[in-house]
Structures are given as structure tokens and as C-alpha cells.
Amino acid sequence: VKLESINEILVMYQAKENAADQKIAALNSIHADKIRALMNSNQLLKKENKQLEKLTKEHKRSELIAQLQKDVADQDSIIETLRQICVQKNVSDDQIDNQIVSMLNKGPPRIRAPTREELKMEIKKFKGLLEQMKKKINENDTSNNNNGQKQQKEINNNNKQENSVIDQSVHSEVSESLDSNQNLVRKIEQLINENDELRLNLKAQGQIIEKYEDQLMLKSDEINELRNAKTDYVIINRKYETLYYEFEKLKEETKMKYIMNFDKEVRLDEMEIINKNQAENMKMQEDDLKMEIDSLSQQLEQKIREYQEEKTKSEDLQIKYNSTSEKLKQEEQKTKEFSSKNYYLAQENEKMQKQYSTQIASLTSQLKEVQDDYNQIFEERKILSQELKNLQQINEKLTEYQIKTQNLLGLRLDGQSWDFGKNSEFILEQRQLKQKIRELTLRELELQDQIEGLKLEKKLKEQRESAQTMLNKNKNVNMSMEQIKKEQINQARKEYESKITQLRLKIKNLEDKNQQFDELMNILASNIENKDQNSDISISVQSLQKLVQKENSSLSSQGNISSGISKFNSARNSFKAYESNSSIENILNKSKNYKNKKALLQAFKQYK
Incomplete structure (x- = not known):
């Protein structure tokens, strides 16, 4: 009989063990699905964060460009005001330009392109030269008509000397082109056009550089994200290993506990019977306590009623006290009014003394x-x-x-x-x-x-x-x-x-x-x-x-x-x-x- 009971127990244990293995496999599959869903959600969130960062960067660039434009406009307005002040104080334009260039060139030496102010100064110089040349051409035409060729040669020599004093850099080109004024004008226009083209090229190159910088920033962010993902993967792998080790431990513990639980179930049945008896006893005690609580609640209600009656009495007394205080205030006001009237009536008493003598007799x-x-x-x-x-x-x-x-x-x-009718008397x-x-x-x-x-x-x-x-x-x-x-x-x-x-x-x-x-x-x-x-x-x-x-x-x-x-x-x-x-x-x-x-x-x- 014992062997048969042991065999039955082993069969039950094996069946429960197989059911436990199936449950564990189902839990593992659910856990894996959850991990996949979490990883997918993390990737989606990272992509959304990247898009948001890009948008914020574009907003920042536009804000920086607007700020730079404001700063440039402020500088231009400041420089123009300073120029006007210097002109009013009879300062020459050359001195003003040199001072501006010296202030802009402060700092460590470096290879740089000409600044905006320097380009403006060069444009002014070339425009001044054009105006001078036009004036001289007109003067030469008039002198040729009046004085002849000799005077024209002298004027040409004088013009060459003056041009050499104004600008040595442009002297060679201007001395050769006095005869052909039209060629000079064309060259100046070509220089202006070239200057504008160079500016446009600089702007285009600056935009290209900014694009490359943006690409570099994006790549660096992607590299950092990959590094973070790698570290996260390592951490998750370690956690998985620890969880798997703990899972095996729990599996072994469940096997050991199954054998122990068989004896405990018998004990639990006995404990349930004992608990039922105790519950019945507790119900009896609770009923007794409820009876006592009801009696106490009735006593409390009586005390509450007495307290409410006392409270109403106190409120009535307070109302009466307030009414009496108001009456006293009114009487005080009346006494003040009577005191003010007494002074007026005292003056009239002297007039009424004659009338009082007749009233006293009555x-x-x-x-x-x-x-x-x-x-x-x-x-x-x-x-x-x-x-x-x-x-x-x-x-x-x-x-x-x-x-x-x-x-x-x-x-x-x-x-x-006791008959009440008999004792009527x-x-x-x-x-x-x-x-x-x-x-x-x-x-x-x-x-x-x-x-x-x-x-x-x-x-x-x-x-x-x-x-x-x-x-x-x-x-x-x-x-x-x-x-x-x-x-x-x-x-x-x-x-x-x-x-x-x-x-x-x-x-x-x-x-x-x-x-x-x-x-x-x-x-x-x-x-x-x-x-x-x-x-x-x-x-x-x-x-x-x-x-x-x-x-x-x-x-x-x-x-x-x-x-x-x-x-x-x-x-x-x-x-x-x-x-x-x-x-x-x-x-x-x-x-x-x-x-x-x-x-x-x-x-x-x-x-x-």
C-alpha cells in the first residue's frame, strides 16, 4: 500500500513538474515579447528625439543669424554717427578710415578677408577717383579748345603728379589710361563686378561649410547614440543572465517545496477546522460587544442632547447680552446729547424763573x-x-x-x-x-x-x-x-x-x-x-x-x-x-x- 501511494505521489509530482515547465516556457516567451516591445519603443523614442534636436538646431541657427544681422546694423549705425561727428569737427575722411581699420584689426595677427568697412572704403576711393578723372577730362576738353596742345600736355603732367600723391597702388594704371578715359571706366566697372562676385562666392562657401558642420554634428550624435545603445545592450544582457540564474534557483526551490507542501496541506485542513471554531466564538463575542456598544451609544446620545440644550441656553444668553450692550450704548449716546443740551438750557433758566414761582404753588x-x-x-x-x-x-x-x-x-x-364608584362622596x-x-x-x-x-x-x-x-x-x-x-x-x-x-x-x-x-x-x-x-x-x-x-x-x-x-x-x-x-x-x-x-x-x- 505504501509503494502504491508513493507511486501515485511521484506521478502527481511529474505531472505538476511538466505543467510548471510549460508555465515557465510561457512566461519566458511573454518576457521576451515585452523586451522586444521595449527595445522597439526605445528606438522610436530615439528617432523622435533626433528629429526634435534637428528642429531646435534650425531654430537656433535662424535666431543666431537674426542676432548677427541686428549686431551688424547696430555697428553700422554707430560708425555712421561717429563719422558725422568727426566731419563736424573738421576731421578728414582718411584719418577716420585709418582709425576704423586700426580698431577693427585689434587682436592677435591672423589671415583674414577684408572687412565690410574696408571694402566700403575702397569703393569710396574708386568713386572719388572716377569723379576726379571725369572733371579732369572735361577740363582737358575745354583747354584743348582754348589753349592748344601745349597746355594739354602740362595739364596731363600735373594730373599724373596729383594721381601719384593720392594712391600709389593705382598710379601705374591711371597714368597709362589718361588718353583712353573710356577704358578706365570699363576697368573700374569690371573691378566692382568682380568684387560683387567674390562676395557671392564667399557667401556660398559659408553656406556649404555650415552644411558640412551640420552633417558632422549629426554623425557625432549618431556615434554617441550607438555607443549608448552598446552599453545598454551589455547591461541588459547581464541582467538577463542574472535573471536566468535566479529562475533556475527558483525552479529547484519549487521542486523542494512541493514535497514539503504535501504535509502542510494536511496541517492546513486541521487548522481550518480550528479556525472555524474560533470564528464562531469570535462571533459570539462580537454580538456581546455590539450590545454593549449600543448601550454606550444611547448614553452618548443622551449626553449630546443635554449638551445641545445647554448650548442653546448659552446662545440665548449671548443674544440677551448683546441686546443689553446695544441698549447701554444707546443710553450713553443719549446722555451725551443731554449734556450738550444742558448748556443751552442753563442759559434759558434765568428767563423761566418767574414762571416757576407760579408753578411751585400748584x-x-x-x-x-x-x-x-x-x-x-x-x-x-x-x-x-x-x-x-x-x-x-x-x-x-x-x-x-x-x-x-x-x-x-x-x-x-x-x-x-379598589372600586372608584363606591367612594364617590x-x-x-x-x-x-x-x-x-x-x-x-x-x-x-x-x-x-x-x-x-x-x-x-x-x-x-x-x-x-x-x-x-x-x-x-x-x-x-x-x-x-x-x-x-x-x-x-x-x-x-x-x-x-x-x-x-x-x-x-x-x-x-x-x-x-x-x-x-x-x-x-x-x-x-x-x-x-x-x-x-x-x-x-x-x-x-x-x-x-x-x-x-x-x-x-x-x-x-x-x-x-x-x-x-x-x-x-x-x-x-x-x-x-x-x-x-x-x-x-x-x-x-x-x-x-x-x-x-x-x-x-x-x-x-x-x-x-
């Missing part, structure tokens, strides 16, 4: 009337204080009644079979007590409002008395009264604004509490299903709902926010008393049809 009579009113109000205040004491006693009695009712409610809630008494409490609270609030109004009137009277004293002391009565009135108005505004802010805060608290109450109602309505077992809870909830509706109606009709707060607090106290006698957790454990016990508990805790 004010004294008014003050007496105010004092009488104040005495009456003071007596009424004493009566109200006595009534408050009586109300406090009544409140104490009411608290005792409330304690008794709470105890009775606790006794009823301990048992599950007790409910009527309780309702009467609640109505009395409401009436007393309303009376308290009205008395408090009256007391606050009396306090304000007392303050106003005190301010009026202080104003009267100020009028007696100072002569500027009208100004002081206006200031006092403004101060009174400002104080009244501040007091009313403070009250308004307090009322707004109370309104917000009431709204928050109403929202919490609505949430509780929704939770209880969704979770309560057995009316027989939980009739006590539904009755208490309905009573609270009626109280809240009455409170909202009273707030909307009367606009008395403080009475609404007191009523809400009384309802809340009654609900707390109910909670103290019958715990919520016991009720939930008794009721079987509740679905979200935890949600109810959290809601009641938040409400507390």
Missing part, C-alpha cells in the same frame, strides 16, 4: 393730595397684611387635609380591587377642597399683585417728595423735574424688564414640564392594556390631564403666569404623594401586559 397743593392718598393706601396695606396671616393659617389647614387624603389614597392603592370632598385651594391661591396672587402695585406707588411718592426737596433747593426746577421723570421712567422700565424676563423663564419651565407630562401620557397609554387592574393609574392620569387643561385655559384667558405655576406645582405635589404611597415598580410587576417597563421607569425618573 405743586404744593398737589403734594398735599398725594400725601392723603398715601395715608389711605397705608391703612389698606395693614388690612391686607392681616388677610395674609389668615390665608397662611388656612394653608396650614389645607396641608393637613392633603396629608390625610394622601394617607387614604395609599390605603386604597395597596389592594388591587370622598371624591366630592376632595374636589371641593381642590376648588377651595385654587380660589385661595388666586386670592393670594391678586393680593400679591396689589401689594406690588402699592409698593410701586410708594416708591413714586417718595421720589416725588425727593423731587420737591430738590426743587426747593435748586432754582432750575423744570430741568430737575424732567430729569427725575426720566429716572423714574428708566427705573420702571428696568423693573418691568426684570419681571418680563422672570415670566419668560417661568413660561419655558411650564412648557418643558408640559412636554414631559405629554411624554408620560403617551407611554402610559401605549403600555396600559388591563383597565381592571390599573384603573387607579388611569383615574390619576385623567385627573392630572384635566388639571393641566384647566391650567392652560386659565393661562391663555387671564394671562396670569404665576397662578399657572402654583397650580402646576400643586398638581405635581399630588402626583408625588401618589408615587410615595404606591411605588411604580410594584405596579409594573403586578401588571402582566406592560411591554416597555424600562422605558416607563426612565421616564418617571426624568420627570422626578
